[in-house]
Amino acid sequence: MAEPARAVIDRVASSFVEFATDQVTVSTTDGPIEWPGYSRALAEAADRTGERESVVCGVGDIGGTRTVVIAFEFGFLGGSVGGETGNRIAAAFRAARELRAPVVSLVATGGSRMQEGMRALSQLQRIARESALTRQAGLPQLAVLRDPTTGGGWATLGAGADVTLALTGAQVGFAGSRVRPEGDPTAYTAEGQLAGGHVDQIVTPESLGAAVTRWVRLLTRPASKAAPPPAALGHSTAPATGWAAVRAAREPSRPRAARYLDSYFAWRENLSGDRCGGVDAGVLCGIGFRHGEAVAYAAQCGTATLPAGFRTAARLVRLADRLSIPVLTLVDTNGAANDGMAERAGAGSAIAELFAAIAEAAVPVTSLVIGEGGSGGALAFASPEHTWVTPDSYFSVTSPEAATAILKRPEADVPAIANQLRLRPQDLVELGVARGIVRPDDT
Missing domain, CATH: 3.90.226.10 (2-enoyl-CoA Hydratase; Chain A, domain 1)
Structure with missing residues (x-):
């Protein structure tokens, strides 16, 4: 199972303050499609993880840069995306635009929450819209693919980020392990996604904090003028012919x-x-x-x-x-x-x-x-x-x-x-x- 959300946040941020939206009460109903036992599953997930939803969102300090952090809690129903998950992620992107802050997404999810039916799947459109608005505002987005990152979380926050890092050996792919066809298992790994041109870098958990800090610095501190051409490193005289x-x-x-x-x-x-x-x-x-x-x-x-x-x-x-x-x-x-x-x-x-x-x-x-x-x-x-x-x-x-x-x-x-x-x-x-x-x- 993926590392708890707050433990991963501690790896990348020196301080972190949750958004108030993370304090809502777990639903006591069986959801929009009245899935039997859904409210009980939510309560059990909350008791098991100490979280109220499958994402923890807030503002953290990463290398001296105020950053909006979206961290998935895989222990909460497999980090699945439901309606409240979408609410929190959308609010986090809105906060990023208000604060003019970069967004770092620490993704670990099995996909959309089937207990909410199409209401859950439609959250991907909301996430994509908020991500696009944040992109249009000129704010950078960095994603870290943890194990596993599948389904809509990969197809929105992961693959849609400006820079995508993946943890060594992480399962990464649109199809989850229980629904994918038999075939090439390496295609669904972080290393396979790197070879296919879909991931920028592979990092270890131990080096994650340093890697995220470096990228946040690079994405938020642009040079103020044109880059001068480098000095020549070879010959000093031009050829005669x-x-x-x-x-x-x-x-x-x-x-x-x-x-x-x-x-x-x-x-x-x-x-x-x-x-x-x-x-x-x-x-x-x-x-x-x-x-x-x-x-x-x-x-x-x-x-x-x-x-x-x-x-x-x-x-x-x-x-x-x-x-x-x-x-x-x-x-x-x-x-x-x-x-x-x-x-x-x-x-x-x-x-x-x-x-x-x-x-x-x-x-x-x-x-x-x-x-x-x-x-x-x-x-x-x-x-x-x-x-x-x-x-x-x-x-x-x-x-x-x-x-x-x-x-x-x-x-x-x-x-x-x-x-x-x-x-x-x-x-x-x-x-x-x-x-x-x-x-x-x-x-």
Whole structure:
């Protein structure tokens, strides 16, 4: 059974004050559909847990930030959602909007309370509405998936959060254990949901408090101005020829995205997955702390970017835009993945999604090309007005090899084609594609 609600609250909050709505009396009737024995089950659940409903809601201090906390008590009828549960969750979201506070949901539920019939199931619509209004108000939502998180609790508070953490080994899925079909059991685990792109991080109970504190800080302390481009970590001088630029960008020892991010941020946390069933290990997305303020990042790692990578980056940009967090993107790819699998996964629509997210963003987006800038798959990650380049990078309409093939030229002409494409860092500045070349000593 999941850890009691108040014990989990103690893990994440240094103080906690319940809302007055948590003091109502347990119903003495058998509910809206007169389910036999329902009132007795409620009374027994209250005696067993010391709670009056399946959620405990209030205001807590998390890392110095006033936060609305929604914690499920699984011992109370399996943490099921009924009418009063919906009332309390709705009131908690309203309080968050009044207080301008983030919401942390500590979820452990078996689903909707069948003893209340459709009145229980309809609470999911209320929860979704309150969550949407809170999202529109520009307030962040963080969910922690405890064991188990199934049914409507997963499909609203869990999967609908901006950032979703899950406890190691937790059962997570829309279908509960007693109603799911035979098949792949790993699909219903926290680890399976992470692999499928639906969960951002797996955490242990012992590390939960620190993880939640870090995320609350990242989501509530946006930087006040555009992110400056990182200093170059590789070469200090621009290449003499286009082919030299290509070769420099392709050097195996060249600094990659992870090294740039670690140098740029004091600390950072990654987001994972596109929420559509995909994960791209070649794209790093998340939020980092720099000089006491949060900056979001989406960084290519030098591989061909998958549709899931573009969708995850678009998700990151839209989240940052809603929370007024400036964005840094790092461009480094030989191009978008273009095999049959990528096409079936919607490569074109995924790239379009990221182009649109950056074009629509009201927050400043700063981009730095740190290696290969291969065609539209790289351009989708770049800011149209605030792109910078490192000395060991290039940006091209297509690769020199592809251009040579398209022009039906011999392979020996690849270096010459690279020169003709004007893809060097200094060429990009002259063409107005980049604002400037950053150097190793730039800050």
